[in-house]
């Protein structure tokens with residue numbers, strides 16, 4: 001049995017818990033550990049640190065697109081805040097990355113039913129030039145219909161591809177085939193000689209707030225102008241195409257620019273563990289955001305949650321393992337921070353890696369991918385999370401874009417899955433703002449991550 005030494009604050013709490021136990025059942029170390037866990041959860045459900053980080057970052061820095069001076073301001077802000085919170089070894093690992101910035105964006109149907117449409121350029125979109133371009137629109141209900149058509153019908157035209165993303169809790173609608181028009185549509189349309197492409201936003205809302213997001217073009221393919229229509233505007237365009245008896249023509253103005261290689265970086269901080277040779281626990285998020293909103297759900301919340309949880313553990317004592325907090329740079333525009341991090345660090349140095357990047361709503365399920373030999377640890381985590389209303393999920397599954405490259409190098413992973421029911425109403429839109437956050441659900445996230453750290457990096461002494 002391991003001796004437990006507590007810091008004064010937690011000792012008082014544990015003693016209070018002890019006093020509550022009946023005299024006939026002396027507390028075992030296990031009982032004490034459980035009491036400490038429940039106490040830590042109760043305190044985390046009152047957390048104020050995450051909200052402060054989220055409000056301050058998204059107010060004082062605002063939007064912070066990868067590779068831009070705004071992202072550099074975010075790194076400076078992050079370094080200062082993580083230091084002020086008391087973390088150790090706060091530092092930036094710099095890298096350079098190709099940078100794209102938005103310009104003007106406008107679309108108007110010139111005939112047969114003239115009207116404006118709400119849209120926004122996709123990351124890596126080409127430019128129409130300042131004069132814009134006007135061409136006939138050819139529309140498809142989905143990506144498969146676009147692929148099936150003769151490229152001769154698409155050359156020189158503005159291709160429109162719809163899709164219908166379903167709403168669901170686990171966010172699985174944000175995947176193929178619904179994401180295909182955005183992810184691979186522009187590249188394919190460019191290869192087929194299209195003048196430009198507009199797609200229905202990958203989103204579940206019906207607001208006139210288009211959802212931006214990255215697209216990519218193969219080496220050797222010249223980027224064409226590529227944009228996402230707001231969902232109601234995509235539906236409107238579909239109706240126009242169905243009714244029009246003459247060609248539907250669109251005037252499109254998109255003037256993004258490429259700035260070449262620009263500086264970006266990952267911000268890293270630590271809670272040093274008692275055993276420097278032990279494998280570390282990495283908790284991550286991404287510091288960058290799209291440029292059209294202050295990036296509250298995506299992903300200021302994730303950075304606030306993981307840092308607040310790590311601070312709670314640090315304030316309880318010293319964990320057995322070092323906790324590494326990584327606020328990754330330039331995720332949205334191509335995972336540049338994640339790739340740089342995986343080049344410098346070795347996935348096999350980690351006991352587990354996990355990231356928070358799915359908004360600010362409550363954690364509802366835990367999944368792990370620790371390997372069969374760590375089943376007991378995976379079960380201990382599930383038992384610890386259960387009081388927070390978190391269900392047990394798969395034992396061979398963990399996600400996360402930023403930890404993906406580390407996972408590919410062999411790092412074990414886990415996911416604290418957040419409720420994504422309304423995530424894609426806000427995702428990558430101008431509506432990703434602070435007023436959408438439910439403070440109680442944000443605090444439940446902090447409690448879940450604190451619990452995870454106590455189990456995976458503990459015991460705390």
Ligand SMILES: [Zn+2]
Pocket residue numbers: 286298299331357358
């Ligand atoms: Zn994100």
